[in-house]
Amino acid sequence: MVLKLYGFPMSTCTQRALLALHEKGVPYEMVEVQLHKGETKTPEFLAIQPFGQVPYIDEDGFILYESRAIARYIAEKYTSQGTPNLLPTADLKARALFEQAASIETSDFDQYASHIVMEGLFKPMMGGKTDKAKVQDLTSTLSKKLDVYEQILSKQRYLSGDNITLADLFHVPYGVLLKRAGADVLDGRPNVKRWFDDMTSRPSWHAIKSGSAV
DSSP, rough: OOOEEEEEETOOHHHHHHHHHHHHHHHHHEEOOOOGGTGGSSHHHHHHHHTTOOOEEEEEEEESSSHHHHHHHEEEEEETTTSTSSSSOOOOOHHHHHHHHHHHHIEEEHHHHHHHHHHIIIIHHHTTOOOOOHHHHHHHHHHHHHHHHHHHHHTTSTTBBBSSSSHHHHHHHHHTTTTTOOOOOOOOSSHHHHHHHHHHHHHHHHHHTTOOOO
């Protein structure tokens, strides 16, 4: 059976899982879940994904949710195809550096970028009003974090070394929305810009972008 991905094309978390699928060249069937219709809150959906969120995968009865877990699973199961070393497995030190980079993404990027995008872009789309002071405060903190990214990326192509990994790609779905949310923080640092442009120019992201409204 072909792997089924239950998600929504505009969902940043769905896009995170899609990046892994495209990079590894894994055939899949997209089962679109209509968030605006409350389909994630039905008893049937909650029986599978108890947090009521997208995405999740069903691979011949194996259910897995949380986008980063899905991406890791895909990268390790299909390690021999597609982009190599998205999840280093053969070398302990390379894996440790990957985990360090993955921790940086969650601790020093996502927790700020996701809130900026929610407050500055998604909230107005849902009829709310942006708290500009909150966006400014989050942007200030993220800018300081990206100064450190600039230092790291001045010495190597990607966050864990000279090979792209999932830790890099995990930045893309929220990163592309930051400017629209009022935080123009990626273009002013040459190494950060080079790194981010590298990722958003990949065929995997172009395939995903063409299927969404990003």
